[in-house]
Amino acid sequence: MANTIQAIRGMHDVLPEQTPLWQYAEQVIRDLLGAYGYSEIRLPIVEKTELFKRSIGEVTDIVEKEMYTFEDRNGDSLTLRPEGTAGCLRACIEHGLLNNQIHRLWYYGPMYRHERPQKGRYRQFIQLGVETYGMSGPEIDAELILLMDRLWKKLGIRDQVRLQLNSLGTIAERTVYRENLVEYFQAHIGQLDEDSLRRLQTNPLRILDTKNPAMREVVANAPELMGYLGTESTGHFNAITAILNGLGISYEINTRLVRGLDYYSKTVFEWVTDALGSQGTVCAGGRYDSLIGQLGGKANHAVGFAMGMERLLALLETLDTIPMAKPVDVYMVRVGEKAQQEGLRYAEMLRDAMPALKLQVNMDGGSFKSQFKKADKSGADLAIILGDDEVSRGEVGIKPLRDEQGQQMLLQSQAIAFLQDYLLSR
Ligand code: ATP
Ligand code: MG
Numbered sequence: 480m481a482n483t484i485q486a487i488r489g490m491h492d493v494l495p496e497q498t499p500l501w502q503y504a505e506q507v508i509r510d511l512l513g514a515y516g517y518s519e520i521r522l523p524i525v526e527k528t529e530l531f532k533r534s535i536g537e538v539t540d541i542v543e544k545e546m547y548t549f550e551d552r553n554g555d556s557l558t559l560r561p562e563g564t565a566g567c568l569r570a571c572i573e574h575g576l577l578n579n580q581i582h583r584l585w586y587y588g589p590m591y592r593h594e595r596p597q598k599g600r601y602r603q604f605i606q607l608g609v610e611t612y613g614m615s616g617p618e619i620d621a622e623l624i625l626l627m628d629r630l631w632k633k634l635g636i637r638d639q640v641r642l643q644l645n646s647l648g649t650i651a652e653r654t655v656y657r658e659n660l661v662e663y664f665q666a667h668i669g670q671l672d673e674d675s676l677r678r679l680q681t682n683p684l685r686i687l688d689t690k691n692p693a694m695r696e697v698v699a700n701a702p703e704l705m706g707y708l709g710t711e712s713t714g715h716f717n718a719i720t721a722i723l724n725g726l727g728i729s730y731e732i733n734t735r736l737v738r739g740l741d742y743y744s745k746t747v748f749e750w751v752t753d754a755l756g757s758q759g760t761v762c763a764g765g766r767y768d769s770l771i772g773q774l775g776g777k778a779n780h781a782v783g784f785a786m787g788m789e790r791l792l793a794l795l796e797t798l799d800t801i802p803m804a805k806p807v808d809v810y811m812v813r814v815g816e817k818a819q820q821e822g823l824r825y826a827e828m829l830r831d832a833m834p835a836l837k838l839q840v841n842m843d844g845g846s847f848k849s850q851f852k853k854a855d856k857s858g859a860d861l862a863i864i865l866g867d868d869e870v871s872r873g874e875v876g877i878k879p880l881r882d883e884q885g886q887q888m889l890l891q892s893q894a895i896a897f898l899q900d901y902l903l904s905r
Contacts (some may be wrong), residue, residue: 489594500801501792504792507870511626515622519584519586522563530558531546531565533773533774538682541562546559547559547561556739568610583611605789607786616715620745620766634795639795641751643748643749644719644747645706646713646733648707648709653684655785656684670696675691684737690757703734715746716745755794760790764783765784766780767782808859811839813865814852818870821865861877862878863877875889875891
């Protein structure tokens, strides 16, 4: 086994025993997005490098050091998408979806960032992205928050996450703030780490987003962007908090929340948790009206968010019980030549009668004993047993596998009714 090939660091397989939890979360999410009238959009995983440079910003962590960029055989510079917002907007501009239209969209899939892998931080990770276009808000900003609030409740993790809100104002407001912020940090230059010194020249707001505990104090005492907002931005922000107050959704205003990407304006928000250590942001987003123009589209409105699925799953794993479907309900044991043949026919009949039944049929023969072992391992609740004797009498045996009840003999037709009852009572 010395020569086996391993997966790439930070890129994980989801093994069959983990997929039910993924499928459960995905189903709840899909249903919920449907209930709010959101449509799915499917986008390429690879885009032109230029798209991310122009949208995410040249001096962000992602573009500076996290992108998987390569030259394809034509010599074009391509990048594995590090996030979905840019590609989604690119597609909508390209296909004319933003011409006097309103859209509520979502996408789901892998993103790629060359980060240092650790719990909750991977090089391939899955995001649910939700993007809306054509609405100037603040009600749509609030709708996105309501949608997530409902998701946490449905998944039973509402008490594990908190909403943080901030406003980044307009570009003009940020420019004035930026000058004052630079002045402040220059006055405290001795307290800045290497990253922050660099950002002081390129992107000083991002210093506020530092994860370095040694920088906490200097950041805590920095001027607050909120104080620099004009009436338009303040009004927009206050309208969102008024809606949330009215609907009983609690939030914290975090004036240090700037987000890692450059394209936001006005509203930004994060759902954070204390249950996952330092990778505490599960879902993050905000308004990014100006990005549309930056990518060559006509002025318009956009607000959206992305949720990290691995972090969501990690939260679900902290729950005692999760209402998850089993992969197998019933395992068919069939011993003897006639039973082998008859079993396949009967299994197809059961599948016709009960499309929701998860039925696994034993393969490659074996004794009753060895087949029961496999039945047990499959996780099924029930075994259906066919021997040659049963077949000649038109009967099947049914045996519960998870309690001490014995086997009962039923006519094949009675067994269908029995399984239908089982499905209903599950
Ligand atoms: P962080 O501050 O944790 O690096 P970020 O600001 O870079 O996050 P976004 O680009 O806003 O993250 O992505 C939205 C969400 O996607 C995050 O809140 C997180 O749940 C998830 N996410 C981002 N990067 C990773 C990663 N490398 N591995 C797993 N999940 C991630
Ligand atoms: Mg990051």
